[in-house]
Amino acid sequence: xxxxxxxxxxxxxxxxxxxxxxxxxxxxxxxxxxxxxxxxxxxxxxxxxxxxxxxxxxxxxxxxx
Numbered sequence: 738x739x740x741x742x743x744x745x746x747x748x749x750x751x752x753x754x755x756x757x758x759x760x761x762x763x764x765x766x767x768x769x770x771x772x773x774x775x776x777x778x779x780x781x782x783x784x785x786x787x788x789x790x791x792x793x794x795x796x797x798x799x800x801x802x
Contacts, residue, residue, distance in 0.1 A: 742773035750793060751776075 745751040751772060758768035783790060 738773040738777055739769065742769050742776055745772065745776065 755768050758771050
């Protein structure tokens with residue numbers, strides 16, 4: 738999962754989460770492990786619920802009325 742998280746840094750949602758963790762004072766490895774853990778949580782929820790991954794939409798909820 739660590740390598741999967743590293744590869745996921747190209748994704749804008751994963752990169753935003755990683756950047757948020759870096760902004761909280763975490764170093765690269767700790768932020769990457771947090772991202773890997775988040776990916777595990779999403780995978781578990783998908784298996785538990787029997788659903789497929791649907792990436793978040795590109796609309797910003799703060800700007801849509």
